[in-house]
Amino acid sequence: MKPIISASELVSESVGARPPVLLDVRWQLGGPPGLPAYEAGHLPGAVYVDLDADLAGPPGTGGRHPLPDLEAFGAAMRRAGVSADTPVVVYDGGLGWGAARAWWLLRWTGHPDVRVLDGGLAAWTGELSRRTPAPEPGDFVPVPGADGLLDADGAAALARSGLLLDARAAERYRGEVEPIDPVGGHIPGAVSAPTTENVAEDGRFLPAKELAARFSALGATDGTPVGVYCGSGVSGAHEVLALEIAGLQAALYAGSWSEWSADPTRPVAKGPDPQ
Numbered sequence: 001m002k003p004i005i006s007a008s009e010l011v012s013e014s015v016g017a018r019p020p021v022l023l024d025v026r027w028q029l030g031g032p033p034g035l036p037a038y039e040a041g042h043l044p045g046a047v048y049v050d051l052d053a054d055l056a057g058p059p060g061t062g063g064r065h066p067l068p069d070l071e072a073f074g075a076a077m078r079r080a081g082v083s084a085d086t087p088v089v090v091y092d093g094g095l096g097w098g099a100a101r102a103w104w105l106l107r108w109t110g111h112p113d114v115r116v117l118d119g120g121l122a123a124w125t126g127e128l129s130r131r132t133p134a135p136e137p138g139d140f141v142p143v144p145g146a147d148g149l150l151d152a153d154g155a156a157a158l159a160r161s162g163l164l165l166d167a168r169a170a171e172r173y174r175g176e177v178e179p180i181d182p183v184g185g186h187i188p189g190a191v192s193a194p195t196t197e198n199v200a201e202d203g204r205f206l207p208a209k210e211l212a213a214r215f216s217a218l219g220a221t222d223g224t225p226v227g228v229y230c231g232s233g234v235s236g237a238h239e240v241l242a243l244e245i246a247g248l249q250a251a252l253y254a255g256s257w258s259e260w261s262a263d264p265t266r267p268v269a270k271g272p273d274p275q
Contacts, residue, residue, distance in 0.1 A: 003103065003244045004118040004205060005089055007125060013087070014045075020087035021135070022046035023080055025055070026121070027098035029180075029234075037093065041128035043121070046091075047080040047135060051098050051234070055105055063259035064180070064232035065101075067149075073105065074142045081135030084111065091117035091124075094203045097195075100238035104252060108149060109142030116241060119204040150227050150253040152260055158251075159189030159274070162225035165218065165250075167195040167239040168257065172231070175270035180231060183261040185268040187229065188275050193218050195235050198242035211246035220248055229253035229260075 005013070013020055024046040026034030038048040049055065054076040056065035082088055088106060092098040099116045106114040117123060150158065158164045166173045166186050173192040178184030186192070197214070199205055206214075220226050226248060230236035233254040243250040260266050269275040 001113065001115070003115055003241055005115040006118055007123040010089060010117060011126065018087055020089040020115075021081045021083075021138070023049045023082075023088060023090040023102055024092070025049045025051055025090055025098040025102045026093045027051040027234075028093070028095075029097075029231075034093070034098070039130065039132070041130055043091065043124060044127070044129040044131075045133050046129075047133060049076065049080060049090075049102060051101060055101050056233075061259070061262065063255040063262075065234055065254075066259075067233075067254050068105075070109065070142045070144065073109070074140060077106070077140045077142070078138045081138045082106070082111070082140040083138035084140050086113075086138065088114040089117055090114065091120050094120040094122045095238075096120055096199065096203065096241075097235045097238050100241045101234045104237035104240055105142075108145045110145065111140060119202055122203060148251050150229075150251045152253070152255060152263070152266065154251075155187060155227055155229055155253040155260070156189075156266075158225060158227040159187055162227065163219045164190040164227045164229065164253075165193040165239060166190045167193060167228055167230040167236045169194055169196070174272055175268075181258050181261045183268055185261075185270040186257075186274075187260060188267050188269040190229070190269075191218055191274050192272070193239065195230070195239040195242065198239065205242060205245055208245050208247065211242055212248070215243060215246055215248060226250040227253060229256040232256050232258040
């Protein structure tokens with residue numbers, strides 16, 4: 001099953017025998033909050049999910065968006081109507097980062113059928129609703145996967161033994177600017193791969209063949225283990241999604257640069273080369 005769904009496919013499935021649960025995960029780095037935008041208009045039946053409250057734990061030594069407490073995450077998903085045997089479609093306002101974070105968390109914790117609306121809300125041509133639904137509670141219980149997640153040591157090792165992709169903007173990778181975290185630069189050995197280059201101007205993902213060619217050029221060859229990090233584990237999930245579209249599996253370093261750079265004992269590389 002493809003990890004993304006088009007707006008036209010979503011229309012068809014929404015009136016089918018197994019309509020998906022819709023999750024609105026509108027979020028922007030630095031704000032504004034997504035709830036007012038949701039209240040102003042969302043896909044009919046969609047439930048708002050707060051990335052900071054439901055898809056991440058409190059900021060701290062684990063980064064700006066550490067993994068959420070799984071019991072709290074599961075409770076949030078059940079309130080939204082998510083069940084283990086019900087398809088789920090997640091979307092956001094367009095960048096795809098918030099939706100990808102929800103997609104990755106649900107997939108990593110065992111949900112078998114979750115997809116991202118390709119192009120986000122902007123791709124939807126139907127009517128929007130201002131009604132807040134009250135779905136029947138779901139039964140989804142998250143169980144973390146054995147694979148797919150990296151810690152700081154695992155990311156450092158993968159940068160040496162496999163391929164570690166940095167999904168942030170190239171200037172942050174090079175250490176020329178750092179608007180958020182305390183130190184600029186990248187994990188030694190990581191390769192710059194801005195996730196913004198995985199999508200077209202309209203926010204939809206590039207075709208699978210183009211993505212596969214891009215990642216192959218970056219070093220994602222058969223048999224090479226791949227990992228991804230970003231600033232705080234949000235846009236990195238978007239890159240993991242792009243890799244899956246391309247037919248490649250990748251692990252996410254959830255703490256990402258916000259965790260790595262907060263530890264003064266961790267080495268930092270600067271410039272355009274992995275080092």
